[in-house]
Amino acid sequence: MPGAGDAAGRSPEPVFSLPGAVLHLLDTLWKGGHAAYVVGGCLRDALLGREPADWDLTTDAPPERIAALFPRSLYENRFGTVVVRHDGAQYEITAFRRDVSYSDFRHPDAVEFGESIEEDLARRDFTVNAMAWGARPGEKPTFVDPHAGREDLTLRLLRAVGDPDRRFEEDALRMVRAVRLAARLDFAIEPGTLAAIRRNAPLVAHLSGERILVELTKLLAAERPSVGLRPLADSGLLAVLAPELDRQRGLAQNKIEGEDLWDHTVRTVDAAACEPILRMAALLHDIGKPDTLADGHFHNHEVVGAQMARAYLAQLHAGRELQDGVSHLIANHMFAYQPAWSDAAVRRFVRKARPEWVRSLLALRAADNQGSGQPADAGDLAELSRRIEAELAAKVVLDRNQLAVDGSDLIAELNLSPGRLLGVLLDELTERVIVEPKLNERATLVQLAQELIIDGRLVENPRS
Ligand code: ATP
Numbered sequence: 001m002p003g004a005g006d007a008a009g010r011s012p013e014p015v016f017s018l019p020g021a022v023l024h025l026l027d028t029l030w031k032g033g034h035a036a037y038v039v040g041g042c043l044r045d046a047l048l049g050r051e052p053a054d055w056d057l058t059t060d061a062p063p064e065r066i067a068a069l070f071p072r073s074l075y076e077n078r079f080g081t082v083v084v085r086h087d088g089a090q091y092e093i094t095a096f097r098r099d100v101s102y103s104d105f106r107h108p109d110a111v112e113f114g115e116s117i118e119e120d121l122a123r124r125d126f127t128v129n130a131m132a133w134g135a136r137p138g139e140k141p142t143f144v145d146p147h148a149g150r151e152d153l154t155l156r157l158l159r160a161v162g163d164p165d166r167r168f169e170e171d172a173l174r175m176v177r178a179v180r181l182a183a184r185l186d187f188a189i190e191p192g193t194l195a196a197i198r199r200n201a202p203l204v205a206h207l208s209g210e211r212i213l214v215e216l217t218k219l220l221a222a223e224r225p226s227v228g229l230r231p232l233a234d235s236g237l238l239a240v241l242a243p244e245l246d247r248q249r250g251l252a253q254n255k256i257e258g259e260d261l262w263d264h265t266v267r268t269v270d271a272a273a274c275e276p277i278l279r280m281a282a283l284l285h286d287i288g289k290p291d292t293l294a295d296g297h298f299h300n301h302e303v304v305g306a307q308m309a310r311a312y313l314a315q316l317h318a319g320r321e322l323q324d325g326v327s328h329l330i331a332n333h334m335f336a337y338q339p340a341w342s343d344a345a346v347r348r349f350v351r352k353a354r355p356e357w358v359r360s361l362l363a364l365r366a367a368d369n370q371g372s373g374q375p376a377d378a379g380d381l382a383e384l385s386r387r388i389e390a391e392l393a394a395k396v397v398l399d400r401n402q403l404a405v406d407g408s409d410l411i412a413e414l415n416l417s418p419g420r421l422l423g424v425l426l427d428e429l430t431e432r433v434i435v436e437p438k439l440n441e442r443a444t445l446v447q448l449a450q451e452l453i454i455d456g457r458l459v460e461n462p463r464s
């Protein structure tokens with residue numbers, strides 16, 4: 001069992017908990033005459049006492065042999081990985097690998113099978129990701145930790161395996177992984193490794209948008225993304241990955257003494273609840289400010305920013321939902337609530353913010369407040385939130401689809417034909433129902449529509 005220590009009184013092996021299913025897979029490989037280990041990020045997480053997202057195993061058995069040992073498995077040819085299903089969960093078992101020759105700073109040109117666990121660990125990115133626990137058949141399982149990953153784990157440091165410059169030249173994604181793992185694990189980047197990131201940062205220009213987005217999304221899902229966002233900017237990676245955001249650095253903001261616009265962005269991201277669209281919106285909410293600065297004001301920065309954010313996310317090949325959500329939140333984040341707003345004004349606000357997004361918009365603003373050194377509910381945000389919740393609970397009408405009449409009712413009742421006038425009429429009825437919700441009854445609306453249309457035209461104020 002892992003963690004059992006040793007009878008001679010030497011320091012015990014670190015304790016980690018290994019699920020029975022994983023032990024069973026290892027055992028099957030050992031009994032089949034193979035070396036087998038748990039390896040990589042899962043071992044790192046288990047040693048930190050965190051639940052690993054998935055368990056990865058590595059072995060000297062070639063993929064065909066792994067597939068033969070596990071009848072319910074899928075062989076993914078390209079990387080020599082076999083996916084094994086056991087007790088409803090999935091496990092990846094990969095033959096020892098070695099990477100050969102990198103020519104484009106992103107993928108190894110080929111993957112070869114390695115001879116030993118040591119060779120497999122040497123190709124991994126950071127020392128804390130380059131540990132294994134397991135054995136050759138017939139031997140007692142132990143830690144294999146040739147790069148002193150366990151020591152870096154106690155120091156909470158991300159240190160490249162081998163020569164950092166060479167490793168980042170081989171695969172520039174490792175630099176982005178460094179900052180996102182720093183955020184996720186709340187680790188620092190070892191100074192020599194960080195210096196190498198500074199030297200090699202321009203190489204991340206070769207990475208695909210998709211791979212950058214995956215890492216950025218994971219970084220933003222950390223408890224405190226600032227732990228990764230700080231070194232992202234300080235190392236020069238941000239200047240290559242998002243020059244629009246990098247230009248926030250050094251730009252004065254009279255919000256928190258001595259802090260610039262990038263500091264404000266970082267604080268806002270940390271303050272935002274950990275929800276992917278909200279965190280991304282927090283990161284990009286002021287992306288329009290550097291470009292719109294004139295006479296000490298950021299003119300229309302939210303409108304410019306919403307477009308820039310969409311363009312940036314499109315570059316990363318983000319899905320429509322993320323692009324739409326983020327740009328909608330940014331475009332609307334500069335609202336100025338006043339307690340004097342009428343209930344109709346609150347309903348108009350919800351319509352503009354959209355009912356499905358209005359809570360996120362308030363959450364973004366609360367984070368923005370905190371990022372500005374103010375209380376989360378500055379600007380009477382808590383009151384606005386209560387008023388919005390009351391309107392939503394009353395299921396008030398916010399768009400024409402919720403009216404008690406529809407186009408065909410009006411066509412029949414008013415002898416209208418489909419066309420522009422019908423649309424204008426429905427919008428006007430909606431407007432009136434937003435002001436006065438109790439108008440939303442079929443007979444009332446038909447009568448109002450009749451008053452509104454004279455000689456085939458919409459009249460302005462039939463009752464005045
Ligand atoms: P996560 O918690 O997000 O899963 P992880 O470190 O486990 O983080 P994975 O992408 O699951 O990341 O990779 C599993 C392991 O594969 C890593 O721990 C590392 O050993 C190795 N690895 C992944 N990407 C690279 C890379 N670009 N270069 C070298 N080794 C890598």
Ligand code: MG
Pocket residue numbers: 041042053054
């Ligand atoms: Mg993993």
